[in-house]
Amino acid sequence: MLSTIGLTVGYGSRTVINEASLNIEPGKFIGVIGPNASGKSTLLKTMARLLKPLGGAIFIDGKDLWKMSNQEVAKKIGIVLTEKIQPGLLTNYEIVAMGRYQYTGSFARLSHRDKLVIEESLRATGALTLADRRFNEISDGEKQRVMIARALAQEPSILILDEPTTHLDAKGRVEIMLLLRKLSREKKIAIIASTHDVELAIRLCDKLxxxxxxxxxxxxVPEQLVEEGGIEELYGFNGELIFSKDTLVAEPVVRDGSDFKVFVIAGGGSGLLVYRLLSRLGYRFITGVLHKGDIDYAIAKGAGGEVIAEEPFREISEESYNTALSELKKTDLLIYTSPPIGKLNQKNLELFSAGNALGLPIIYYSRDKCKELNLENCEHVSSISQLENLLEKHRRNSLRNRKNFAIIKTE
Known part of the structure; x- marks a missing residue:
């Protein structure tokens, strides 16, 4: 187990983290998060004995880290840093074999057991098929697996990684985080990793x-960070981003086209892409009536929309319907996403008909046309790209009409 007592870390006389007391248990995957320059890397490098602490102490299994020999530390702590290595023509097997240095003695000869450990480390990280290839010929994601395998070959009880998902694409980031979680459990080692992937850290880490x-x-309990509003406090979104507690995703708030307002009748997941499109285009939108707990409810709020909501498992009330109707009258356009309709949300069909009666421009977004609705005055689109083109056309028309109205009013 790794523990710290009153640990203070920094560079020179500059303190970045003050008097931290921690206990890191075996078999746990620990995520280290925080804004840039908050001390994440400095903390990890100090724990790995690459930097001297400014104060306090670090213990591994009860022994003072700074009183242990280099060989002892290498057998206890494996490290993967963000800096890219330049190993020349070395193969991946040879790089992983470097993790056995502290076991091989003066002549650095690999024993039969050393070779077994190297092979198992490659296998555990999914890099065994890369063993005979040169390190400089493989992808960034594959390189990260090889570097983790090298650290595992040390047979450490603690693995420290500084931003292991840097330089990786979305798939690679998920794969590496899942791999680390798996290794912590299978190898019964403590894994401590800093990351800017807050959503993945909350989902996959045992502690933050x-x-x-x-x-x-x-x-x-990582979910506590969300429950207590810690994400917003930590990163100071200031209205530029909205962090959704429902989806654990930070959504940018764009208001480039805020003069144009859209009403969306959706539900059951039918509005997901529409909400994201409207948010990206910077259009203000309001949606309803949605039941709390509906996935559309969560996504719409996360995308910065106004949501008219009803309690779960209740029919849409007259109050909710009238609120929606009142807001509908203030919008420039209605989008109907063909949500599944049942007894509980039947009034959304009435809302659609009301929009039609008001003479609002209506876009019907669905793969197929609905036979139950009067679509005579609607424009039907079956793809999100078609919807984007129509939205821009209606926004231009709306602006033109407002200018004409202003001219008439002035005259």
Whole structure:
């Protein structure tokens, strides 16, 4: 087990984290998150004995880290840093074999057991098929697997990784985080990794260490960070981003086309792409009536939309319907996404008919046309690209009509 008592870390006389006391248990995957320059890398490098602490102490299995020999430390701690290595023509097998250096003695000869450990480390990280290839010939994601295998070959009880998902695409980031979670459980080692992938950290880590304003806050249950509003506090979104507690995704708030307002009748997941499109285009939108707990409810709120909601498992009330109707009258366009309709949301069909009666421009977004609705005055689109083109056309028309109205009013 790794533990710290009153650990203070920094560079020179500059303190970045002050008096942190931690206990890192075997078999746990620990995520370290925080804004840039909050001390994440400095903390990990100090724990790995690459930097001297400014104060306090670090213990591994009860022994003071700074009183252990280099060989002892290498057998206890494996490290993967963000810096890219330049190993020349070395193969991946040879790189992983470097993890056995502290076991091979003066002549650095690999024993039969050393070779077994190297092979198992490659296998555990999904890199065995890469063994005979040169390191400089493989992808960034594959390189990261090889570097983790090298650290595993040390047979450490603690694995420290500084931003292991940097330089990786979305698929690679998920794969590496899943791999680390799996290794912590299968190998019964403590894995400590810093990351900017907050959503993945909340989903996959057993515990979070949050670095901010010179302090570390420990979340034994990662979901606590969301529950307590810690994401917004940590990154100071200031209205430019909305962090959705429902989806664990930070959505940018764009208001480039805020003079144009759209009403969306959706539900059951039928509005997901529409909400994201409207958010990206910067259009203000309102949607309803949605039941709380509906996936559309969560996504719409996360995308910065106004949501008219009804309690779960209840029919849409007259109050909710009238609120929606009142808002519908203030919008420039209605989009109907062909949601599944049942007894509980039957009034959304009435809302559609009301929009038709008001003479609002209506876009019907669905793969197929609905036979139950009067679509005579509607424009039907079956793809999101068609919808984007129509939205821009209606926005231009709306602006033109407003200018004409302003001219008439002035005259």
């Amino acid at each position: 260490l949050v670095c901010n304003t010179g302090m570390i806050k420990i979340y034994d």
